[in-house]
Amino acid sequence: MSNPRPKRPNDWDVEQYEGRHAYVWNFGASLIEILAPQPAERILDLGCGPGQLTAQIAESGAIAIGLDKSPAMIAQARINYPKLQFRLADGASFRVDEPVDAVFSNAALHWMKQPELVATCVWRALKPGGRFVAEFGGQGNVRAIVEAISAASGETESQWYFPSIGEYATLLERVGFAVTNAVLFDRPTPLAGEDGLQDWIKMFADPLLALKPVEERPEVIQRVEETVRPKLFRDGVWYADYKRLRIIAHREP
Numbered sequence: 001m002s003n004p005r006p007k008r009p010n011d012w013d014v015e016q017y018e019g020r021h022a023y024v025w026n027f028g029a030s031l032i033e034i035l036a037p038q039p040a041e042r043i044l045d046l047g048c049g050p051g052q053l054t055a056q057i058a059e060s061g062a063i064a065i066g067l068d069k070s071p072a073m074i075a076q077a078r079i080n081y082p083k084l085q086f087r088l089a090d091g092a093s094f095r096v097d098e099p100v101d102a103v104f105s106n107a108a109l110h111w112m113k114q115p116e117l118v119a120t121c122v123w124r125a126l127k128p129g130g131r132f133v134a135e136f137g138g139q140g141n142v143r144a145i146v147e148a149i150s151a152a153s154g155e156t157e158s159q160w161y162f163p164s165i166g167e168y169a170t171l172l173e174r175v176g177f178a179v180t181n182a183v184l185f186d187r188p189t190p191l192a193g194e195d196g197l198q199d200w201i202k203m204f205a206d207p208l209l210a211l212k213p214v215e216e217r218p219e220v221i222q223r224v225e226e227t228v229r230p231k232l233f234r235d236g237v238w239y240a241d242y243k244r245l246r247i248i249a250h251r252e253p
């Protein structure tokens with residue numbers, strides 16, 4: 001019997017990520033409309049992944065800088081968009097050389113489990129009055145999937161940060177932001193193909209399976225599928241039960 005893998009996030013499988021999870025940045029496009037980047041603004045894309053949204057921000061004429069903790073993601077972003085700037089850095093400890101007009105973040109903050117440190121870094125990176133426009137998993141995100149995996153695997157410790165509006169807005173205010181808009185909304189997210197849920201679990205929820213030996217994991221995933229099928233499988237398509245927290249805040253001038 002092989003040992004369970006250690007419970008730590010591995011670096012990303014970027015090929016799988018780009019190939020089967022394009023919805024991550026496709027949904028992020030509407031957040032760029034809210035960001036409304038202007039020519040010559042300096043904008044940091046925090047948790048930029050392989051860079052698709054950084055590139056969309058740059059199309060406006062803004063100077064976009066992508067930042068990610070994953071070496072594999074940053075390497076791919078540099079291949080995808082060689083003319084743009086990408087930096088390898090941790091969201092909980094980064095610093096910028098020159099303050100920016102805005103920090104943007106899509107589908108990344110829920111991976112950063114030291115949110116107060118992250119918010120402090122964002123605040124420090126911004127010019128006074130600068131804006132923070134972010135969307136990520138909020139309270140109750142992927143609840144049905146996580147509960148089913150926990151029941152099947154025995155692992156109950158969450159690897160994500162999914163705060164409520166009250167919790168996150170309070171944290172931002174404590175750090176020195178004025179929160180001007182916050183909304184928590186359901187966004188059922190279609191997953192590609194018949195194996196969509198399996199692919200999602202393998203890509204994102206691996207640590208929740210860590211207590212199980214590798215050879216038992218396919219059976220665990222199958223049990224998860226059976227549990228959530230009535231709720232999350234409709235007309236031949238799997239939907240992840242995403243709940244997004246979208247937030248706009250400004251660094252106090």
Ligand code: BEZ
Binds near residue numbers: 141142243
């Ligand atoms: C999300 O975008 O909400 C998400 C993605 C992967 C794992 C957990 C949450």
